[in-house]
Amino acid sequence: MVTKACTKCHRLMDEDRCAVCNLATSKNWSGFLIIVDPEESTIAQELKINLPGEYALRVR
Numbered sequence: 413m414v415t416k417a418c419t420k421c422h423r424l425m426d427e428d429r430c431a432v433c434n435l436a437t438s439k440n441w442s443g444f445l446i447i448v449d450p451e452e453s454t455i456a457q458e459l460k461i462n463l464p465g466e467y468a469l470r471v472r
Contacts, residue, residue: 417438418437423465424465424468440472441470443468444467450464
């Protein structure tokens with residue numbers, strides 16, 4: 413399976429459509445970020461990430 417990233421929220425997944433945004437996903441992404449506690453994470457707040465999970469830093 414190839415991991416894909418949502419073109420809007422950047423969440424990583426294996427599906428063709430994002431489970432959160434219901435938008436298309438892309439195989440063309442770079443950077444890897446794991447958010448465990450978005451409320452306490454400065455990086456998550458800066459990137460406007462509300463849910464814990466794995467995220468791509470850049471998606472094309």
